Amino acid sequence: MSTAAPTTGPGLSPARPTESATGVSTPLGLDRARITGGFWLDRQQAVSTGIRAGYEQLERAGNLQNLRIAAGQAEGEAVGPIFADSDVYKWLEAVAWELAREPDDDLLALQREVTAVVAAAQQEDGYLDSVVQVRLGPEGRYTDLPWSHEHYCAGHLIQAAVAQVRCTGDRELLEVAVRLADHLVATFGEDRRHDVDGHPVIEMALVELYRETGNRDYLELARYFVDARGHGLMASYGKEPAYFSDRVPVREATTVEGHAVRAVYLTAGATDLAAETGDESLLTTLDGQFANMWAAKTYVTGGFGSRWDYEAFGEPYELTPDRAYAETCASIGVVQWAWRMLLATGRPSYGDAIERILFNGFLAGVSLGGAEYFYVNPLQLRGGSTPDENRSPAHGRRGWFACACCPPNVMRTMASLAGLLASRSEGALEVHQYATASLDGGGLAVDVVTDYPWTPEIRLTVTAVDDPATELRLRVPAWATGATVSVRGEERPATPGGYATVSADWRVGDEVVLTLPLQVRTVTAHPRVDAVRGCVALERGPLVYTFEHADQPAGVELDDIALLPGTARAGEHRSDLLAGVTPLNARGRHLTAPDEYAAWPWPTDGGSPRVGEPVDLVAVPYYAWANREIDAMRVWVPLAPDGTPA
Amino acid sequence: MSTAAPTTGPGLSPARPTESATGVSTPLGLDRARITGGFWLDRQQAVSTGIRAGYEQLERAGNLQNLRIAAGQAEGEAVGPIFADSDVYKWLEAVAWELAREPDDDLLALQREVTAVVAAAQQEDGYLDSVVQVRLGPEGRYTDLPWSHEHYCAGHLIQAAVAQVRCTGDRELLEVAVRLADHLVATFGEDRRHDVDGHPVIEMALVELYRETGNRDYLELARYFVDARGHGLMASYGKEPAYFSDRVPVREATTVEGHAVRAVYLTAGATDLAAETGDESLLTTLDGQFANMWAAKTYVTGGFGSRWDYEAFGEPYELTPDRAYAETCASIGVVQWAWRMLLATGRPSYGDAIERILFNGFLAGVSLGGAEYFYVNPLQLRGGSTPDENRSPAHGRRGWFACACCPPNVMRTMASLAGLLASRSEGALEVHQYATASLDGGGLAVDVVTDYPWTPEIRLTVTAVDDPATELRLRVPAWATGATVSVRGEERPATPGGYATVSADWRVGDEVVLTLPLQVRTVTAHPRVDAVRGCVALERGPLVYTFEHADQPAGVELDDIALLPGTARAGEHRSDLLAGVTPLNARGRHLTAPDEYAAWPWPTDGGSPRVGEPVDLVAVPYYAWANREIDAMRVWVPLAPDGTPA
Incomplete structure (x- = not known):
């Protein structure tokens, strides 16, 4: 943590440490990192x-x-x-x-x-x-x-x-x-x-x-x-x-x-x-x-x-x-x-x-x-x-x-x-975020091409080599179970939650492919988060998904849905939807409150909601919500009660 | 709803309708209702x-x-x-x-x-x-x-x-x-x-x-x-x-x-x-x-x-x-x-x-x-x-x-x-709230003696009779399953959620006993109340109970407890506690988050909290909280997960 990183060039970046700063990395700056x-x-x-x-x-x-x-x-x-x-x-x-x-x-x-x-x-x-x-x-x-x-x-x-x-x-x-x-x-x-x-x-x-x-x-x-x-x-x-x-x-x-x-x-x-x-x-x-x-x-x-x-x-x-x-x-x-x-x-x-x-x-x-x-x-x-x-x-x-x-x-x-994509440190180029971009770490320059976050492959091609021994460090997100990295066609596992370090005697044209599997993940909150007890959220890759009213079948009230476990899958990518997104499809139930819930006192000893018809639900990336209409939306959805199969 | 109620006397009460007002009842006022x-x-x-x-x-x-x-x-x-x-x-x-x-x-x-x-x-x-x-x-x-x-x-x-x-x-x-x-x-x-x-x-x-x-x-x-x-x-x-x-x-x-x-x-x-x-x-x-x-x-x-x-x-x-x-x-x-x-x-x-x-x-x-x-x-x-x-x-x-x-x-x-205890209308004295009190409805006056909300009996004794045909109407709360009313020792059921109407040829000294059973009730919220999904609250009679840190065994964090269904019981009345309350005793579990919850990403596909030791929990009336110390308190408590018997 105490290696002073060398500074060269103008460093078109916020938060540019001096040479004497504590720190392991120096940002590339906008002159060396371009999307x-x-x-x-x-x-x-x-x-x-x-x-x-x-x-x-x-x-x-x-x-x-x-x-x-x-x-x-x-x-x-x-x-x-x-x-x-x-x-x-x-x-x-x-x-x-x-x-x-x-x-x-x-x-x-x-x-x-x-x-x-x-x-x-x-x-x-x-x-x-x-x-x-x-x-x-x-x-x-x-x-x-x-x-x-x-x-x-x-x-x-x-x-x-x-x-x-x-x-x-x-x-x-x-x-x-x-x-x-x-x-x-x-x-x-x-x-x-x-x-x-x-x-x-x-x-x-x-x-x-x-x-x-x-x-x-x-x-x-x-x-x-x-x-x-x-x-x-x-x-x-x-x-x-x-x-x-x-x-x-x-x-x-x-x-x-x-x-x-x-x-x-x-x-x-x-x-x-x-x-x-x-x-x-x-x-x-x-x-x-x-x-x-x-x-x-x-x-x-x-x-x-x-x-x-x-x-x-x-x-x-x-x-x-x-x-x-x-x-x-x-x-x-x-x-x-x-x-x-x-x-x-x-x-x-x-x-x-x-x-x-x-x-x-x-x-x-x-x-x-x-x-x-x-x-x-x-x-x-x-x-x-x-x-x-x-x-x-x-x-x-x-x-x-x-x-x-x-x-x-x-x-x-x-x-x-x-400026947030990459940094360099002594003998290394570190890539932190994935986008189609040109990155010049000094010792090594690469072009990155990817359809991330929609597809799992991130392809890096070496475009210039100043120091062939430069290490390429690629962040593997903690969620990326099953990630792999291949260098010149040779694939190996990449451990989530760290950097995949790739060394090679770099030549211009060398190709590195990082693959970050994009399975749909169903996440729960910490048990102390009272507000979403019994609920799950859907994620895929770096994206958190949400349910918007506009995507659900007619008559479905988002306030009353429950999700059936294990049913969420990525759908086809749709370039016509929300400037291009991959939606998720899931199966749920439309719950309704029993009539006796219309007013206090509500039923004693855990009266359960009535389980309605199964429904097909669609989730879209959270970032894209409220671009069509402002209506019901929810990231956290209850899991359907036990014993309600699809 | 359109019977004009007679007004007599000074009416020491807020919200005293005039004789021409729409309405069925006239408040007794503080001159005719005394706690x-x-x-x-x-x-x-x-x-x-x-x-x-x-x-x-x-x-x-x-x-x-x-x-x-x-x-x-x-x-x-x-x-x-x-x-x-x-x-x-x-x-x-x-x-x-x-x-x-x-x-x-x-x-x-x-x-x-x-x-x-x-x-x-x-x-x-x-x-x-x-x-x-x-x-x-x-x-x-x-x-x-x-x-x-x-x-x-x-x-x-x-x-x-x-x-x-x-x-x-x-x-x-x-x-x-x-x-x-x-x-x-x-x-x-x-x-x-x-x-x-x-x-x-x-x-x-x-x-x-x-x-x-x-x-x-x-x-x-x-x-x-x-x-x-x-x-x-x-x-x-x-x-x-x-x-x-x-x-x-x-x-x-x-x-x-x-x-x-x-x-x-x-x-x-x-x-x-x-x-x-x-x-x-x-x-x-x-x-x-x-x-x-x-x-x-x-x-x-x-x-x-x-x-x-x-x-x-x-x-x-x-x-x-x-x-x-x-x-x-x-x-x-x-x-x-x-x-x-x-x-x-x-x-x-x-x-x-x-x-x-x-x-x-x-x-x-x-x-x-x-x-x-x-x-x-x-x-x-x-x-x-x-x-x-x-x-x-x-x-x-x-x-x-x-x-x-x-x-x-x-x-x-x-x-x-x-002023909120009772009202009168043509030929009737209505008792809405129960307290030890003297109530004078004009046609009929009664003394009420009760240890409510701690004990179920509410005893009304006729102290003056102006019109022996006056109906006595006693509110039976909607929660009071099993309520009874007895007149001159003759008991009959009283339907919750309405008024028990009692007629008699009243004489001074007549006794009416309303009994409102005080079983502990476990209530749930409407399914749309996202914030307390999976939780219950405890009630007894008119009281909502809460759990305060001070009453729990050492080491129990209220943020981590869950309640075992059907275990809540009224304890002994304690005159030394909180100016005199009947606490509730219940059995629960101390849940802990698995270690992997320490930071994002939290476990996928519904990882459950670890179930710790069973614990004895104590609830006190909500109104009395924060009279000893200001520490953890909660009315709504999660039900323990399935399969965790006491």
Whole structure:
């Protein structure tokens, strides 16, 4: 875990460790990893339209105008939430990765136009927050740090600036970020103002700015912000300290708690800090926190935060499917955290976690068309659900939100997705995620061609060899029972839950085939998850499936179905369905409540539901739900009672 | 349903119908119904200390000071929530009923002192809301009606005033209420300002003021407020209209939705309106709404509103036990609604509903000591739960809250509880709830002696006879299989779910014994209640039981127990436990998760928990939980898997 990885090239990637960082791997970056076809290119191209629409949304919502007013280029009042600037910055970050993925002069012009507005809005001393400047004036600075999101906005600005300089070489935003960061360094710290922002993200950002600039002041300020938290600084602000991850210091915590996005942005930043400061103890602590979260506070879909109230993690195993909050941003935050842990520890389980989140909890957050978004990602919607507020999934996905954190977060994640595919370490190229792509690890470059997640074969062809002894390490997901890997036609088993390491005296044209069997899996939840007792969920490959009303025979109410064990099978792939999916077919029963259940008191001593006719049920990938209509949907389905054969 | 009931005597009771009202029954009132011993007298005497402590709490929280400032008797800023006055008024109402229950000169002096402050705070034109007056000034009136709670405060003032004049004859507060109501009549209506308050209660209050004064303007304004709702007037106030019960007109609704307390205060007021206007159609609609709520949106404990977010009813059958909000005020609101429906329709199921709520969801809202309160009443608390905010049950009950609606609501309900015991109609005395009490129905008076809910016998002795032909109607709860009634020693079966009607040529000293068998019942939830699939709850008589950590053998984690079918039995009554309860003993299993459940992926194809050692489990009445420690608790417990005998 202490091998310093070599850094070469510009490294067009978020979370790029320095040479002195603790860690086993270095990300390839978008210059060395390109998605060239298949499942994820389709998704990237869809979201590409969303990125372009984002500019209009930011204009319509007033975020850009806020900055113009602060810059003295326009008149008026600031509109929107106090953290409105952050949406602009996340969009700018998305644009930078998108330009690295697919250069586009029009988009570059938009980037430069918006960057110039941001630069003009910055104040003399480096301070920048257009809403605070316009709405509250100079006296309003840092007067309500738990809620003002001033460091949160700064963090997103810094992340955008780092992405911009890495992807397009433009330095204007980086100069703004440096001035702002210097202002923060001058203002906050143990011997200066002792205070932290209510919403983390500045920690990750400052470490990245240190990586980009080499200025250790930023790393030190990140350390300060990480360590100042957890002492109840925010106890008196109307919410419990736990909400702000401010109840227990991150070095002492054994789990994550409170507002989910806040919590995982903090742990992701702490992981960056641990890597750059060589703090193995902190890394071990974070590893334990992740394991606890994954075992007890993670939805099967890779969703995080079960509570609508306070958008928070619940107690361990408090994972109700219907009222799952599972904010899209929380899934994105966990991808960021897991990626940093993977680079630092090399553990394949982090790759498994990223895969589960990307294909399910994250991807459900955006429409197949790429320009509409879910804020909240439940695992069940009852028939006839009524919308209860703007975030409700009963409304379907939306083009934008009053609180629009999720849309640009989806954009920046999707545009930079190739950065998560692979990494390199001394003498090795590691492939973590499978997509049709070109990967250049330095010692070895490969082209990957696959129809994954629909078909099991992942075919890698060597396209360049610098060091023929380079090891190729291929992640074999823990679910991939029966996986095999063949090199030059020679097949051998590949153990799930680790890396299949392939060595050969590589020559251009060599072919490696990884086969990940795609049997349908019927999974159950931990017995302590009260909310889905007696239920199962269906998975195939990296995909979690769900049942939508639209696919079931007429008259079938999803609220009343039960699944017959062992009947789920993959159907034919259908290119005409939901932008192309392989549905699952299963056999079930339509249960009905006995009449005496119409009102209290319900029957005593376990009266059973009446077993109706057998029914044929169809499941589709969870990520694709709510792209036709918003109606009943459920991931977890009861198993049919004993003694009800098909 | 259309027999006009005669009204005689002062009628010291809330919700007293006029002689012209639709309805079958008239409440006895506190002058004719007195609780004289047993279970409920203990509870009333405990809460009596809470009522006295309430004055100090209102002083400490600043509610009384707000009124003094508005009256010009003090200087300063208004403190607390915008609806702070309502807590004072609910407390005043509680004091009035308490004085009818148990006269006390000191308490009467406090009532008069506070009443004088309220009167002094009223403005020239009748307007009264101390927080609005002090904080916003005259320009602030009715500027934010969805949130300002101005009519809500007015409603509670009117209810207190009516209680005061009925119980103590004091008219000062009634005069304040009349001036305020006249101001509302002059201000709001179809041809005046077309608007309603975000929080109902004014509807019930105006009907009561009409009943007390005979002024039909108040009845007409109540009708206006009921009918103006449901047209999306409040759509633009940042929450969906459903939150305010403003999505569907009450005459068209088929269920209750949105904020639970708002919803049921509205339906309770609409029931008053229907009764006083002879509107059978509205009554039938409300009857359907209640039935829908009871079947699909009611916790087994008689708790209402499953969502913490927006304190709202969820979808039908969305009844998670751990995140049940089940605000104490919502249970109280449903008691008020059910009582009005019972008087108007005579249906015994409303009496059953009131009993379930009073003994469980309502009573859990107050400590055994009588002066600490729950805002939120979950049906499950996991081991080691961490407090997440002030309303959290993980903190235990509290003496007061920043939003202190529940404490004085408990007080006024407990103090007026005798009013719910019985009613009279032409030629009959109806007994709905069983407590040691004196009941005077006019034609017939009885003394009731019982150890209910611990023992099955309820003994009624005739103490006065005015009309020897008076029918005695005794509610037989739907759960009371095997119930009997004996008159002068002659026993016959009594059918559960109705009234046992007893006629005799009554003489003083006649004895009637109703026996309600108290077998332990194991109940299951409707099959659509996903959250407790495979679980059962234990009931005995009117009580729902729960398992608390404190009563289980060392090492038993409630999160891991399962119950063995048919093993629950009533234990010995223990006067030393929880102010005297009969616990239940049951046999269970301690389940543990297989090791492979430690992290995703969990076992496929329904891997089962490991069955551990058999354990002896103890359940206590739900109302008594959290009076020793705050630790794991659960009402719903999984049944042990098949094939695990004791």
